[in-house]
Amino acid sequence: MAQYIVKRIALAIITLFVVSTFTFFLMFLVPGGPFLSEKAPSPATLKALEEKYGLNLPVTQQYKNYMLRLLKGDLGTSLKQRGREVNNIIATRFPVSAKIGAVAILIAVTVGVTLGSIAALNRGKLLDSIIIFFSTCGIAVPGFVVCTVLMYILGLKLNLLPTFGLTSGRHYIMPVIALAFYPMSYISRLMRSCMLDVLNQDYMRTAKAKGLSQWKALFKHALRNAILPVVTYLGPLLAYTLTGSFIVEKIFTIPGLGDSFISSITGRDYPLIMGTTIFLAFLIITMNVIVDIIYKLVDPRIKLS
């Protein structure tokens, strides 16, 4: 196990290096710059700004400088939010996104697994069809439509929930639903097909022949086997959901990290692009390692190597 973790850390460092290098050079291939706006700055101002942030240097030199700072854990200073450290932006914005994301994942997994199992147990019956219908909708309908519909019905028409900000528990409801809808649908479909497969396995027949009740057989013998593919899906899902969704955060006016991802790119905020990308990559790698370890705990046949 220790050897496995050391190996994964080494691999993670290499991956992060490759990701940051690629992002850095790709970023400079995109035309435009951070200081261009509707009111173009004078050439003298532009020059002064570029000099201040070291953007006048050759790209390779800039790359070297950046990577050296990165080694110290410094992600640089934002070019758009003048004077704010990228580290600081991530540190304040990530918890906001992560909180909504965590609740959303919790709901997506519990509801998804439950609905998928119910559908499998009622295969071919009305309940199964209803669950399939809704989960297919959940996968097919784009996030912004879900957000808008929620906002229109719950916020505007029924006036039940606040439509922006994050100041109370009630503010969380709509963004969480919007964020959980797709993964929940995906998980319930995944769970349904896995459960159907597991229910036909010989060991389920053994469980019945032992005299176990249907529920006990289901919870002890079927669930743990059927949930494995969901665990696999959980790795990337965790990373993407915790870092926030641009659409959900934009629509519900939430100061999360998802918003920073996109606005950093549209604004050519080079250090913030690098910072958020590296952070996401780091999170994905970490979650995958955690998921691999969980996988090993759920299924003893898996060997970590």
Add this chain to the structure above:
Amino acid sequence: MSEYLVDIRNLRLSFFTPAGEVKALNDVSIQMKQGEVLGIVGESGSGKSVTAYSLMGLVPEPGRIISGTIDFNGHRVTEMTEKQLREMRGNEISIIFQDPMTSLNPVYTIGNQIEEVILLHTTKDRKAARERALELLNLVGINEPHKRLRQYPHELSGGMRQRVMIAIALACEPKLLIADEPTTALDVTIQAQILELMNDLRKKIGMSIIMITHDLGVVASMCEKIAVMYAGKIVEYGTAEEIFYNPQHEYTKGLLMSIPKLNATEHEKLIPIEGTPVDMLMPPQGCPFAPRCNSCMKICLREMPPYTDINADHYSACWLLQKEAYESLKGGVAQ
């Protein structure tokens, strides 16, 4: 209380599939005394397994019992509630399945899976259950039982897994053990070991066994009574000796002819039973074996033959055994 441990009478069972009603069991009756070993032989789809499963109340979907009764140990299984059935399964009747590779849950340890059934049916606590599991592993001849308890199924060989299945089945000292082709998935040397083990255990524990198989060699070495099934019907029933040395039904004779013999010469061919098994969606009107029978008569195609008693422990369903019918139709061979 009935003198029989197992008393199945006139059982009819059908599977209602989208393609139509499949009559899996057609008027099956089996009586079995405490301590007996009964072999049920027949080809795939003849209803061997379904008969045994129905005894445990485990008829697979979309199967339904149409009529008939099943009594076990004086209790009517066909009228039991799901709870009563659960209390009986794994406790009074246990089963070992064909494929030990897939019959154990891959994500739980051997110990966990043996203890589960002990905890379910007895008042033993975890510690006592673990001791009993150890005792069982010793009983079924598994070496290093302490280590095995903590191992997972994938760490054990096929033969060992089947021993574990047997240990699970014996955990609550059942009155009846159903062995559904217990050796089919194992290689020949392991087969012999498992059969020997079952024979030993039967003598030690004194339980009854229903041995479901299509391997006549297995029944010959194990069983006192044999029921030969064809197309959801018992076509011949008798003691092992009677079935092997005095077979009466044409199908039984065919089965015996198709076994390789040790003293056969190199170029001697095995004699197969010609034709294909019955399409259970459209069973023939008369004797189901008639289309494949070399001695088929007109009446065989029209009417189901009744049982003829050969002696007290031996009966068979074949028109050839019905003397009057045979006499009156002599010379009237259908083909």
